[in-house]
Amino acid sequence: xxxxxxxxxxxxxxxxxxxxxxxxxxxxxxxxxxxxxxxxxxxxxxxxxxxxxxxxxxxxxxxxxxxxxxxxxxxxxxxxxxxxxxxxxxxxxxxxxxxxxxxxxxxxxxxxxxxxxxxxxxxxxxxxxxxxxxxxxxxxxxxxxxxxxxxxxxxxxxxxxxxxxxxxxxxxxxxxxxxxxxxxxxxxxxxxxxxxxxxxxxxxxxxxxxxxxxxxxxxxxxxxxxxxxxxxxxxxxxxxxxxxxxxxxxxxxxxxxxxxxxxxxxxxxxxxxxxxxxxxxxxxxxxxxxxxxxxxxxxxxxx
Numbered sequence: 001x002x003x004x005x006x007x008x009x010x011x012x013x014x015x016x017x018x019x020x021x022x023x024x025x026x027x028x029x030x031x032x033x034x035x036x037x038x039x040x041x042x043x044x045x046x047x048x049x050x051x052x053x054x055x056x057x058x059x060x061x062x063x064x065x066x067x068x069x070x071x072x073x074x075x076x077x078x079x080x081x082x083x084x085x086x087x088x089x090x091x092x093x094x095x096x097x098x099x100x101x102x103x104x105x106x107x108x109x110x111x112x113x114x115x116x117x118x119x120x121x122x123x124x125x126x127x128x129x130x131x132x133x134x135x136x137x138x139x140x141x142x143x144x145x146x147x148x149x150x151x152x153x154x155x156x157x158x159x160x161x162x163x164x165x166x167x168x169x170x171x172x173x174x175x176x177x178x179x180x181x182x183x184x185x186x187x188x189x190x191x192x193x194x195x196x197x198x199x200x201x202x203x204x205x206x207x208x209x210x211x212x213x214x215x216x217x218x219x220x221x222x223x224x225x226x227x228x229x230x231x232x233x234x235x236x237x238x239x240x241x242x243x244x245x246x247x248x249x250x251x252x253x254x255x256x257x258x259x260x261x262x263x264x265x266x267x268x269x270x271x272x273x274x275x276x277x278x279x280x281x282x283x284x285x286x287x288x289x290x291x292x293x294x295x296x297x298x299x300x301x302x303x
């Protein structure tokens with residue numbers, strides 16, 4: 001199953017720009033809010049499987065354009081990130097390969113949708129394409145063998161990073177502030193359930209800037225794979241439906257290049273996760289008003 005947030009409504013994806021409005025099809029308007037749908041994910045998957053798609057009620061079949069797609073998990077309680085989770089990225093960063101997951105957070109105010117502008121505030125904004133786990137069932141002290149059972153699905157994310165802020169804080173600090181400017185956490189365009197993948201432990205990811213491939217990798221190369229990450233986090237933290245886990249970025253980030261390269265006004269940033277689709281963002285320099293306001297509102301959050 002593939003699930004999208006179309007203008008704030010839970011939508012089952014049936015084609016490139018077609019789908020089924022879940023609440024209208026199920027006759028239950030309480031499922032319209034995507035965050036509510038994620039909090040009742042087992043019910044949602046059961047109802048989706050039981051729909052008679054040949055005989056849908058009026059208004060249940062929908063179409064959309066890119067601008068209608070909002071963040072598929074619009075109100076996560078937590079955005080947790082795993083740093084240095086690819087050997088190649090640890091090497092290009094000049095840092096030791098971690099013995100345990102390197103955990104930090106993005107503040108929820110960084111969340112943004114899968115299309116539209118990303119407003120940068122200085123000349124050291126860097127890209128970090130990531131496969132993102134969406135929690136679909138409360139997880140606390142979950143063993144690795146049961147971890148996938150608590151995952152609603154997979155989506156794409158960009159852990160856009162303000163390297164100047166990170167450098168100011170120092171290498172021994174957690175990089176949360178440098179990751180949390182408004183709009184620096186776009187997610188989407190949809191959620192694909194684990195059964196949508198030929199191999200859920202080997203999911204490809206690429207990132208392009210102005211059409212040039214700058215990152216290419218696979219979750220098969222993760223130091224700590226998705227079940228390990230979910231188990232490790234849930235041993236301490238209660239993971240709840242809608243929470244997002246950024247699983248790490250492969251090599252190819254801007255700061256690891258010689259000379260370093262960063263996002264600039266007018267760049268087009270595209271992030272593709274196999275089985276999920278492609279996000280596309282136009283980079284614009286900070287203009288009048290609060291930094292990143294327009295980009296941040298594309299999250300489509302109802303809370």
